[in-house]
Structure formats: C-alpha cells, structure tokens
Amino acid sequence: MSAQILDGKATAAAIKSDLTARVAALKEQGVTPGLGTVLVGDDPASQKYVAGKHRDCAQVGIASIQRELPATATQEEIEAVVRELNEDPACTGYIVQLPLPKGIDENRVLELMDPAKDADGLHPTNLGRLVLNEPAPLPCTPNGVISLLRAHGVEINGAEVVVVGRGVTIGRTMPLLLTRRSENATVTQCHTGTQDLSAHLRNADIIVAAAGVPHLIKAEDVKPGAAVLDVGVSRNAEGKILGDVDPDVAEVAAWISPNPGGVGPMTRALLLVNVVEAAERAAAAL
Numbered sequence: 001m002s003a004q005i006l007d008g009k010a011t012a013a014a015i016k017s018d019l020t021a022r023v024a025a026l027k028e029q030g031v032t033p034g035l036g037t038v039l040v041g042d043d044p045a046s047q048k049y050v051a052g053k054h055r056d057c058a059q060v061g062i063a064s065i066q067r068e069l070p071a072t073a074t075q076e077e078i079e080a081v082v083r084e085l086n087e088d089p090a091c092t093g094y095i096v097q098l099p100l101p102k103g104i105d106e107n108r109v110l111e112l113m114d115p116a117k118d119a120d121g122l123h124p125t126n127l128g129r130l131v132l133n134e135p136a137p138l139p140c141t142p143n144g145v146i147s148l149l150r151a152h153g154v155e156i157n158g159a160e161v162v163v164v165g166r167g168v169t170i171g172r173t174m175p176l177l178l179t180r181r182s183e184n185a186t187v188t189q190c191h192t193g194t195q196d197l198s199a200h201l202r203n204a205d206i207i208v209a210a211a212g213v214p215h216l217i218k219a220e221d222v223k224p225g226a227a228v229l230d231v232g233v234s235r236n237a238e239g240k241i242l243g244d245v246d247p248d249v250a251e252v253a254a255w256i257s258p259n260p261g262g263v264g265p266m267t268r269a270l271l272l273v274n275v276v277e278a279a280e281r282a283a284a285a286l
C-alpha cells in the first residue's frame with residue numbers, strides 16, 4: 001500500500017482562486033487589501049518564504065508592501081517598522097517573518113503590532129481570543145493543516161491526533177484549533193521532553209510532525225491507515241528540505257503530506273485568507 005498524497009499545492013491553488021474573486025469584489029467597493037511583510041536578516045529560507053507570500057499576493061490581486069532590515073537591525077529599528085505599518089492605511093494586514101535574529105525580543109515585537117492588522121494570528125490578543133473561542137485571525141500553519149485534511153476528506157471529528165513540537169507557529173497553536181468543537185479532535189502534544197514518543201504515535205489517527213528533526217517519524221511508529229502531516233523543515237548541505245517524516249511511512253499511512261508541496265503552500269494560502277477576511281471586515285464597516 002502507498003499513501004495518498006495530501007496535495008498542498010493543488011489545495012492552495014483552489015483557495016487562491018476563490019480569493020481572487022473576493023479581492024476583485026473588494027476592489028469594486030474601493031478596498032484594496034495590502035499585505036505587509038517585515039523580514040529581518042538574510043536567512044535564505046525566510047527570504048524564500050517571504051518571496052512566496054508576495055508571489056501569491058500578485059496572483060490574487062493583493063498589494064504587496066515589503067520591509068527588509070539587515071541582520072544587525074536593533075530592537076528599536078524593528079519596532080519602528082512595526083509602528084510604521086500599524087499607521088499605513090495601504091497595509092491592511094502584515095506579518096513579521098519569524099524567527100527574528102538572536103538577541104531580538106520576538107514577543108515584544110509581536111505585541112507591538114496592531115492586532116487588527118495581525119495577518120498571522122500570533123498577536124497575544126488574537127491568541128487569547130482563540131483560547132476564549134472568540135473570532136480571531138487563525139495561525140496560518142495549523143489552519144493550513146486543517147484545511148488540507150478537510151479538502152481530502154480526512155475525518156478530524158473524534159480523531160486521536162498527536163502533534164510533535166511546541167513552537168509557537170504550529171506546535172502550541174495546532175492543539176487549540178483541533179480541540180475546538182468544530183474540529184472535535186482529541187490531541188496529545190509531544191515534544192523533546194516526551195518519554196515514549198513511539199507509544200503516543202502508534203495510537204494516533206493523525207500525526208502532525210513539527211519537530212524539525214529529520215526523519216524522526218518512522219514507519220514502525222505509525223498506525224496503519226493514519227494521516228501523517230510533515231511540517232518539519234531541516235536542510236541538508238545542499239539546501240534540500242528534509243522533513244520530519246521518514247519516506248518509508250508512505251507504505252503504512254493512508255494519507256501523507258509531501259514536504260515540500262504539502263503544508264508550506266497551505267500556510268501561504270491561509271495567510272492570504274486572513275488578509276482578505278480582515279479587508280472584508282473593513283469594507284463591511286465602511
């Protein structure tokens with residue numbers, strides 16, 4: 001048996017096609033959505049992700065606002081750019097690309113953002129609203145995982161899900177989305193302190209692997225018929241992506257997301273969803 005592919009590229013393309021029509025409708029009402037990005041430093045992966053976000057914007061008709069700072073930028077210089085985007089009416093939503101260089105207080109930067117312009121759902125107010133079941137922009141990668149599963153008809157309701165990792169962009173936020181009544185999954189969060197990861201994995205209907213450890217998830221750890229989402233990104237010496245999931249898992253799982261081509265394009269598509277939804281709210285208030 002070989003697993004079916006959770007095709008992030010195709011699913012993201014369908015989402016972007018829907019957004020293109022919604023952006024056109026917004027423009028007819030005089031509202032042009034504009035996504036801002038703040039990129040600090042010269043990490044090639046972050047540069048690639050940000051470039052992809054702006055390529056997507058161009059495809060759907062969202063305006064792009066790009067701010068780049070050198071790796072030597074100070075906390076104050078980064079915060080000045082955040083304040084500028086908070087005030088810029090052309091920027092209807094923006095993100096600060098993470099991680100920020102060592103020595104920068106990431107949480108302080110996120111806290112300074114206008115929560116109404118937070119396109120990532122990572123502002124403390126928006127994370128708090130998510131915890132409280134209040135409407136908020138949703139973190140893009142966990143929302144992308146759920147959209148990818150739904151698009152392929154994978155049952156989430158009642159599923160035992162194991163999330164591996166505890167980073168803010170997915171590990172900590174994925175369980176918050178999955179345990180909403182609308183998803184209704186049971187979630188076990190595993191991390192580097194978990195004593196027996198294999199025991200947890202073997203019980204999972206869905207595995208979301210976001211540890212950043214190459215090929216951590218082995219075929220013998222996966223329940224036959226499970227859905228396995230590979231969100232981890234490590235790179236070999238040539239810069240090729242190594243996911244968290246061993247290629248042999250495809251022989252056991254029923255569903256697997258490729259990496260690249262799985263959750264990455266979904267993260268970008270769900271970012272655009274947040275931007276368009278914020279612009280639609282602004283248009284409704286006109």
Ligand SMILES: Nc1nc2c(c(=O)[nH]1)N[C@@H](CN(C=O)c1ccc(C(=O)N[C@@H](CCC(=O)O)C(=O)O)cc1)CN2
Pocket residue numbers: 045048049052095096097098099120140141169241259260261262263264265267268
């Ligand atoms: N402010 C944020 N920073 C980061 C987030 C985030 O959601 N918000 N998540 C990750 C990186 N990320 C988003 O920015 C991201 C990761 C991957 C991709 C992507 O399109 N990947 C491609 C492969 C690209 C390549 O070849 O390297 C794929 O999977 O097909 C987009 C965005 C950390 N930072």
